[in-house]
Amino acid sequence: MSKGINLKELSRQLGLSQTTVSRALNGYPEVSAETRKRVAEMADSLGYAPNSQARRLATGRSMAIGHVIPRSIHEMMNPIFLEFIAGAGETYSDHGYDMIISVIEDDKEEEAYRQIASRKKADGVIIHGPVNNEKRHKLLKELGLPFVVHGRIPGAEAETSWIDLKNQRAFERATNLLLDLGHTRIALLNGLEHMDFAYRRRAGFEAALSERGLLADPALMRSADMTEPFGCDNALEMLGYSDPPTAFLVSSMISAIGVARAVGQAGLKTGRDISIITHDDALSFLPNSGEVPIFTCTRSSVRYAGQKAADLLLDLIANPAKGPTSLHMDAELIIGQSTGPAQV
Amino acid sequence: MSKGINLKELSRQLGLSQTTVSRALNGYPEVSAETRKRVAEMADSLGYAPNSQARRLATGRSMAIGHVIPRSIHEMMNPIFLEFIAGAGETYSDHGYDMIISVIEDDKEEEAYRQIASRKKADGVIIHGPVNNEKRHKLLKELGLPFVVHGRIPGAEAETSWIDLKNQRAFERATNLLLDLGHTRIALLNGLEHMDFAYRRRAGFEAALSERGLLADPALMRSADMTEPFGCDNALEMLGYSDPPTAFLVSSMISAIGVARAVGQAGLKTGRDISIITHDDALSFLPNSGEVPIFTCTRSSVRYAGQKAADLLLDLIANPAKGPTSLHMDAELIIGQSTGPAQV
DNA sequence: CCTTTGATCCAAACCGCTTTGAATATTGGA
DNA sequence: TCCAATATTCAAAGCGGTTTGGATCAAAGG
Numbered sequence: 001m002s003k004g005i006n007l008k009e010l011s012r013q014l015g016l017s018q019t020t021v022s023r024a025l026n027g028y029p030e031v032s033a034e035t036r037k038r039v040a041e042m043a044d045s046l047g048y049a050p051n052s053q054a055r056r057l058a059t060g061r062s063m064a065i066g067h068v069i070p071r072s073i074h075e076m077m078n079p080i081f082l083e084f085i086a087g088a089g090e091t092y093s094d095h096g097y098d099m100i101i102s103v104i105e106d107d108k109e110e111e112a113y114r115q116i117a118s119r120k121k122a123d124g125v126i127i128h129g130p131v132n133n134e135k136r137h138k139l140l141k142e143l144g145l146p147f148v149v150h151g152r153i154p155g156a157e158a159e160t161s162w163i164d165l166k167n168q169r170a171f172e173r174a175t176n177l178l179l180d181l182g183h184t185r186i187a188l189l190n191g192l193e194h195m196d197f198a199y200r201r202r203a204g205f206e207a208a209l210s211e212r213g214l215l216a217d218p219a220l221m222r223s224a225d226m227t228e229p230f231g232c233d234n235a236l237e238m239l240g241y242s243d244p245p246t247a248f249l250v251s252s253m254i255s256a257i258g259v260a261r262a263v264g265q266a267g268l269k270t271g272r273d274i275s276i277i278t279h280d281d282a283l284s285f286l287p288n289s290g291e292v293p294i295f296t297c298t299r300s301s302v303r304y305a306g307q308k309a310a311d312l313l314l315d316l317i318a319n320p321a322k323g324p325t326s327l328h329m330d331a332e333l334i335i336g337q338s339t340g341p342a343q344v
Numbered sequence: 345m346s347k348g349i350n351l352k353e354l355s356r357q358l359g360l361s362q363t364t365v366s367r368a369l370n371g372y373p374e375v376s377a378e379t380r381k382r383v384a385e386m387a388d389s390l391g392y393a394p395n396s397q398a399r400r401l402a403t404g405r406s407m408a409i410g411h412v413i414p415r416s417i418h419e420m421m422n423p424i425f426l427e428f429i430a431g432a433g434e435t436y437s438d439h440g441y442d443m444i445i446s447v448i449e450d451d452k453e454e455e456a457y458r459q460i461a462s463r464k465k466a467d468g469v470i471i472h473g474p475v476n477n478e479k480r481h482k483l484l485k486e487l488g489l490p491f492v493v494h495g496r497i498p499g500a501e502a503e504t505s506w507i508d509l510k511n512q513r514a515f516e517r518a519t520n521l522l523l524d525l526g527h528t529r530i531a532l533l534n535g536l537e538h539m540d541f542a543y544r545r546r547a548g549f550e551a552a553l554s555e556r557g558l559l560a561d562p563a564l565m566r567s568a569d570m571t572e573p574f575g576c577d578n579a580l581e582m583l584g585y586s587d588p589p590t591a592f593l594v595s596s597m598i599s600a601i602g603v604a605r606a607v608g609q610a611g612l613k614t615g616r617d618i619s620i621i622t623h624d625d626a627l628s629f630l631p632n633s634g635e636v637p638i639f640t641c642t643r644s645s646v647r648y649a650g651q652k653a654a655d656l657l658l659d660l661i662a663n664p665a666k667g668p669t670s671l672h673m674d675a676e677l678i679i680g681q682s683t684g685p686a687q688v
Numbered sequence: 689c690c691t692t693t694g695a696t697c698c699a700a701a702c703c704g705c706t707t708t709g710a711a712t713a714t715t716g717g718a
Numbered sequence: 719t720c721c722a723a724t725a726t727t728c729a730a731a732g733c734g735g736t737t738t739g740g741a742t743c744a745a746a747g748g
Binding site for chain 1: 348391393394395396397398400401406408413415422423425426427429430433434436437442443444445446447448458459461462463464465569570571572573598601604605608627628629630631634638
């Protein structure tokens, strides 16, 4: 017990050198089986645990992964971000890595990365929410800091490691489903379109429409932070049009809930009068499962993405020679209660 | 630029000793103003930044705060947890501290704390979601690890530092408001009642009722993870009773949204036929503000709580001698669109 | 003119672990 | 029996900072 024993003291008690004890504990081969056992026993009878700072200093590896998150950013991806983090965190702790999160002023993002690199705070980082004209990857390359992108950086797909959902494909399929059901006035309530994922979703939406000779109506497309009121307010407004939409394609469950509320307020019924398809990140506190989910959705677990991103990054750190890898995931298109044929 | 310069090299370039350079950079008085300036300039022209591992080893302080979060726990406090974290993170980075988060198996919680202490991974930790028969604080005291509780530990209020909302008071006031509006059949959709906050909210609810000579009806009280379906399913069931509730008191916006959905599904109107009061943690992606908020609520910013908890903890670390402090916050009772007089 | 004092600056020890380069003990082959 | 080869173990040198205990030197006091 006491106030924590260190290597020197432990080896003194054992009558061995620090070298041998260290090697014994770290599984090096040049230690006899008997000695190793004796060391191990004494170590945990005395409750020895190596000081992580010292070890880090000696090895030069910080055994930590950094997540830099500007204060404003997380407002718009709040719950999704946490779920991702939770997934990544599981992987980290399975591999003995720490996760360090820096919540910083928006204009200090670059500085934060520089600090992580120069002060050796982390062995790698994850880039969250890549935008259209992304540049963080350049900075990180310059700094020599390994990284994995959650999402992908347009134009740098080949030279970076990333994990992304097939956003365009998912929304194209969802739009097609609505078209098949006879909907032609379809509204798109999207995330901020300077973010790559939202940009791609819109592209998928428009592609599906134009394939059938339809044109996306700008009056039916909105893009903003994906809050509940964003869904409700815009849906209410659109439902008031003389030529209202009969279906909504929404980028987030939270906003979709808002849309459903608007539909109710307008005296209509979701799934009968108005169809809704939403993207579902499989957030644990917003389950949309069950035999027949509440919302028809394109679903992909963001927590799983977090786990995989962490895997990729740890692998990258362990094998720096290996080139960039990426994971391109499909979303499932799942039929729920919120869609039905267009009313005539 | 290059690959990072260290103290030794920096002092060599300056023709000074490491001691002096270190002191100059850390603001010690025994350095002439001129030298200090020269050092500072050279330092940032060469892009010098102290290696954090080395500094931590030398000072014995890890300059990090730990948050241990069992995998299952975060399922139930997911978004609230993130908001708290975000608040705390702001404070940490303002003070040069790192935030390290450990997502671990439920049965490894104790081990995680022990590791943080023995390997000196963090200078302090935050206890999340205290439960009825809490024991983490005992472990932490034994380990000598400073901590602050988000919430409070029944029976240990005087001997621990904590920050908590007046949960009982808030729900008592909310219940009183409903009673004043003429509601007598009030349902309580609460969080898991082995958690201290939920236990207290229920106590407040029951106290208000009994003060008016009413008894809480067990058929109208539910307790579970605060998901959206939890709100919807239970509300639907209760609204089907022969003697249904006319008002709902809900522990979370997410569940309240579910209740509102149920009300709509039952063909009723929230705020007219059915009143809802919810607790509102002021989550950024679920704004309930505006001139007249959607939901009548008891509101308290959990992000603010995070900031304050971090303040408390950093203060505790800086002044170990000072006894425990705590912050007991009031929730605002805010009138929104979801309440109205009971229908007769 | 000599000692005090205060302002600066420095050499070296230390934080606790890993790792290099040798030394020592054993074992096997000639 | 003697020497090379192999298996174990160790002393000491880092890793990159902070901090203790003096040195050094110029200005001040007697």
